[in-house]
Amino acid sequence: MACRISELVVEAADAERPAAFRSEVLGYVELCREDDGSIGIGPSGVGFGGPLPVLVLSPGEDPRPARARLRMDVTATxxxxxxxxxRLLALGAAPVDVGRTGERRRYVLADPEGNEFHLLPARPRTLPAAAPRR
Incomplete structure (x- = not known):
């Protein structure tokens, strides 16, 4: 295996409400909050890098036409x-310039049909203290 689905990223107008809702539905806990307002949720006690993908709710209304609201990000294994x-470029992926800059290293790519995804660096499997369930 060379890659696994590590994160499913869902765009939402307000990340807080769908993160809370999906946490309750799936029995997930909050794993992280990013500076851009994104909220990562996942199985309790597992964190990033576990057998199930983490769900990231990302705020925004991207003006690009026909932009998917769901993106499957991958991490090399x-x-x-x-x-x-x-390897992904040789398989037919194409680099996408979305004008991103920052410290977190990632590749923004598109599959042969133009669907964007990120190739993420491996994340540490550290977990925050579990938040109390409501």
């Missing part, structure tokens, strides 16, 4: 991120 990027 048996090679480094640069080597996996080369």
């Amino acid at each position: 048996d090679r480094d991120q640069d080597a996996e990027s080369e």
Whole structure:
């Protein structure tokens, strides 16, 4: 195996409400909050890198036409991120320039039909203290 689905990213006008709702529905806990307002939720006691993908609710209303509200991000499992990027490009992925800059290293790519996804670096499997259930 060279990649696994590590994160499902769902765009939402307000990330807070769908994150709370989906946490209750799935029995997930909050794993992280990003500076951009994104909220990551996942199985309690597992965190990032577990057998199930993390769900990331990302606020925004991207003006690009026909932009999908769901994106499947992947993480390399048996090679480094640069080597996996080369493999995905050879398979037919294309780089996408979305004007992103920042510290978190990721590749924004598109599959052969133009659907965007990110090739993410491996994340540490550290977990925050579990939030109390409501």
